[in-house]
Amino acid sequence: MLVIAALLIGACQQAPGGGQKPAKLTIAAVQGNEDAALKAVAPLYEQKTGIKIEIVEFPYDQLYEKLVTTFKANSATYDLVMMDDPWMPKFGTDESLQPLDSSYGFKRDSDIPDVVYDVGTWPPPRGAVPPAAKGKAAHLIGITIVGNVEMFMYRSDKGAAPKTWDEVKANADKNKAANFYGYLVRGKATNPIVADFLPILWSFGGDVFDQNWAVTIDNAASLKAVKFLVQDLKAAAQPGPESTDAADRDRLMAIGQGYQSTVWPGEITSVIQNASVSQVVGKVAYIPMPAGPSGKGVGMMGNWLLGVPKASPNGQAAADFITWLTSTDTQKTYVENGGIPARKSLLNDAALNQKNPYFSALAKSLDAVPNWRPRTDQWNAVETILGTNLNAALAGTATPEAAVQKAADAIRTLMKGAGY
């Protein structure tokens, strides 16, 4: 009886989210370039605090599946989880994560752009808000550890930086030659083609939804953007853009067969600027997205965030780890190990820019406030519908008009069924 009473008292005294120092924190992370720097600096935390950091890696899609099933089961398997920013609405709506501001006192740091905090906040502080999240208090549920923003790359040894998508098209046509492609389209079905397309769509003044979740992917501006990708850019693109993913694009760029394309920072560090695999180191420049007919160029957020699952019994320790990881000192070591920071002081550091020639473009892209993918828990489904139909248009099995109409109809049905 005494033992039971002692256990009960102990349990009652424990702070919510776990105030005791655990021996180990387990992180579910994405396998690849995105978690390489995290793996490199994690042992330093053990040296400093004695808390072992165990990183369990999964490929991109499997990580999402694992998180969905783990959260659904309310399992305490992971103390921290790494999440791509389009997943945040799903996990925010499902209330799968602990609020980092109200529970652990996280505050915004002026060295980190607001948009980086906004992307980890649920409900979103600006833009369309899902019906189920309207009126709810906004909380920070994820902190960015990979400051990804989609940018643009081009062969600076062969031409000048394009300021507009029209110049992109003109450069593509001018530079296209045998075994050298004017524009590398990342057009594989679903996520890849949508990632390539959205910055073009936004720069053309189109969008998937308006502020009230009405579908706008079939309006005139959106259709013009679709035609630009699947007709104009395809005409100067590599063979088989319909099955091209990021790795294929990087390979073509690295072996000197591509002139320009969109690019994620992770691709730059792992392939394009990697002298052991790339023949174009020093020949490629990085810039924010070119402007479209709307007059502005819009990059796309692709941040990776760390969050604390609701079921984690070690919330405080997990939050302490995030604080340590995102501190300026740790971020310097993180960058030395290939990490992609979100701190302006590091992105604008001249010495770091020498080693990482895309840092200033990334800083400018963050300053310009890139768009995030629509903040709806239905985004994965929307992306699948849109990506399948765009891929069909790119492959020529559907006209742009038919593909856009089919996608719009399916998205409208989906959103209506989801209460939008």
Place this chain on the structure above:
Amino acid sequence: MANVTHVRPAPVKRAGAGRFTRQERLAYTMLVPILGSIFLIVTYPFVLAVIQSLQATNGAAFVGLQNYVTGLENPLLYEALGATGIYAALVLPTEILLGLGLALAVHRAIKSTALRALFFGMAIVPLVIPPIAVGVIARLMYAPSYGVINHILMLTGVTHDEINWLGQPITAMPAVASVDVWQWTPFVYLVLFSGFLTVPRDEIEAAQVDGASGWAQFWRIELYYLRPLLVLIVFFRLADVLRVFDHVFILTGGGPGNTTQLLSLYLYRVEFKFSDYGQAAALAVVVLIAISVVYSLVTRVLPLERK
């Protein structure tokens, strides 16, 4: 006529007043761990899936057969079934014919034990490579610009232009299927080669004495003995085709459009992309019932035992 006395075995003495003999109790006791494992691994998840299929996706509200109706009304399901049918029609006959031909050729032409062991070892290799790795390698081989397949075809003059293998509906499915054929034909070969070794030697020798041709020996004797194995192969491979996912996902992601979106990829998307857990569970239950019916029909039509 001699009197025949039938001797019945003495009844086994029952221990105690229970319904089972000691041997029966021992047998049932030994079966408990196996049946328990089957219950945990097969029955319990199936029951959970059935329950999930009758519940709303958001919450546990009972919705009757609504998920089944929604799932079966979606035209994408039938596109996926069609794609799976085409995939099965491409891979099953090809793998069985190639595997059978290879097994027959090795059985007839190669008598050296060392060479047969070499073939055995080579056949094992594709089976132990993870499908995701096979998909990545195949993606590199089929890639335009630097893929080895186009390079060889152009080098040998078979084609003058690069073929966009994974980007055109007409070539994407055969390209995806070819990976399956490469990986699983060795399985068919291994099973059927083992089958050839079990064909009674005396029957073959008797046929040879009677002047039967090689073809007649195969058609009338060996194939007869291989039939149960062929049914087994169809069973295994059909189940695998319904589960094919990794290499299709890597190669085409279901594209172009939905051309190579097979049933497993479709179910994955319903569950993880559309987060429609109820509909995904309902479709999984429907597929399980459908495949059970097909299997029971096949076992009635085709022989599973040698007579």
